Every structure is written in structure tokens, then in C-alpha cells.
């Protein structure tokens with residue numbers, strides 16, 4: 085059953101002569117537990133798509149369904165609950181709070197949602213331990229490497245137990261080695277914990293960790309590739325496709 089589905093999803097910024105069509109009748113369907121990468125040249129609409137899927141912005145026309153329910157039909161309370169509990173967000177620049185330690189940062193969505201700090205911290209620590217951060221719980225962000233900070237941000241995205249993770253260029257601010265580790269971690273989150281992960285990236289090597297790649301150009305889906313198994317040739321295949329699209 086699809087967890088996310090769009091129907092003729094369209095977003096136009098501005099009006100009249102300044103109007104920009106960022107997404108043009110996009111139809112995608114994403115199943116439970118999939119790890120999908122979204123790729124395409126700069127300005128093709130990747131971030132716009134993520135914002136609409138996460139209910140952070142509204143489409144000009146068309147529909148986003150999460151677990152078969154159109155988010156346009158949700159009231160404000162329901163939409164807030166969806167964003168807080170059903171969807172976890174991961175960003176390029178981690179967005180951690182400098183004065184909080186790793187566990188407090190990862191626990192934040194639960195403490196903001198009214199959970200007792202001790203219990204929220206326990207839940208956050210469980211995810212941090214799974215991500216190899218057991219001895220870093222009390223470190224503040226400035227005492228952590230970029231890759232470690234992104235692990236904290238991913239733990240924060242998962243702490244409320246959402247089924248969907250939306251990651252916008254999660255490796256964009258990391259070196260090659262840390263980028264690989266984070267992409268591998270997101271793949272494990274999808275495979276081992278049955279979360280649906282959608283990740284924007286411009287890096288073919290990172291996209292090759294996904295099970296499926298959706299290619300966007302000028303606001304439209306122009307191609308899709310299913311990657312059956314992780315292997316060393318996938319990044320090359322994806323890079324070739326990207327080059328063809330960009331030419």
C-alpha cells in the first residue's frame with residue numbers, strides 16, 4: 085500500500101510574468117519501507133517536492149496523500165500532528181540547538197510534544213545507541229563531527245517514531261566518508277526499521293544507496309530507476325543518467 089502518493093502535484097511560485105512553475109503535474113507513488121532518492125539539476129523542484137510532501141507548503145493544484153489521506157483535507161491540528169509524529173525531517177545543515185547536548189537535541193520533538201524529559205531522553209538515547217553514538221550523548225553539537233551531528237539529527241527525526249523520513253541533501257555538508265556513512269545509515273533505517281525514506285541528493289554515489297531513484301527535470305518526473313542491490317556499479321549508472329538529463 086502506498087505511504088505517499090501525489091496526483092498531478094503542481095506548484096507555481098509568483099504570479100503573471102514572474103510566475104515560476106517549480107512542479108508540473110507530478111505523479112509519484114512510494115510504498116512502505118522504500119528508500120527513494122530524488123535527483124535532478126539545480127532548480128528542478130526537488131526541495132519544493134519535499135516541502136509539499138511534508139505539508140510544510142501548499143500546492144497550487146494537485147494532491148498529496150499520506151497513508152491514503154489527502155493532506156489538503158486535514159485540519160490545522162491534524163496537519164501539525166502529521167508533521168510532528170508521522171514524518172521526520174532531516175536537513176543539510178543539521179539544525180541542532182548549540183546549548184543542548186546530543187541526547188537533549190534528539191529528544192526535542194518529544195519534550196516539545198509534552199513528554200517528560202527523562203522519558204524523552206531515554207527514547208532519544210535508544211536511537212543514538214543504534215547509530216553508534218553511545219559515548220557521545222552528553223556532547224554538545226560543537227563537540228561533534230559533522231557526521232556525528234547528522235546522526236543526532238536523524239535520531240531526532242526518528243524519536244517520535246514516524247513512518248516517513250524526508251531528508252533534503254542530508255550529506256550535502258559532509259565529506260565523502262561521512263556522506264557514505266550517513267547514506268548507509270538511512271538505508272539501514274529503511275531496511276531494518278521499515279521506515280519510508282525519501283532523500284534529495286545531487287550526488288550519484290549517495291543516490292546509489294537508495295532502492296529507487298526518481299529523476300526530476302524542470303518540475304516533471306522524467307525517469308525512474310530501480311536499484312535491486314547495492315553494488316559498486318550503481319553510482320556509475322546513476323551518474324550516466326544524470327549526465328544525460330543535464331545535457
Ligand SMILES: Nc1ncnc2c1ncn2[C@@H]1O[C@H](COP(=O)(O)OP(=O)(O)OP(=O)(O)O)[C@@H](O)[C@H]1O
Nearest residue numbers: 097098104105106125126127128129130131132133
Ligand atoms: N519561494 C520561492 N519563490 C519563487 N520561486 C521559488 C521559490 N522557491 C523555489 N523557487 C523556484 O522554483 C524552482 C524550483 O526550486 P527548488 O528549490 O525546488 O529546486 P531544487 O531542485 O531543490 O534546486 P537546488 O538543487 O538548487 O536546491 C526554481 O526555479 C526556484 O528558483
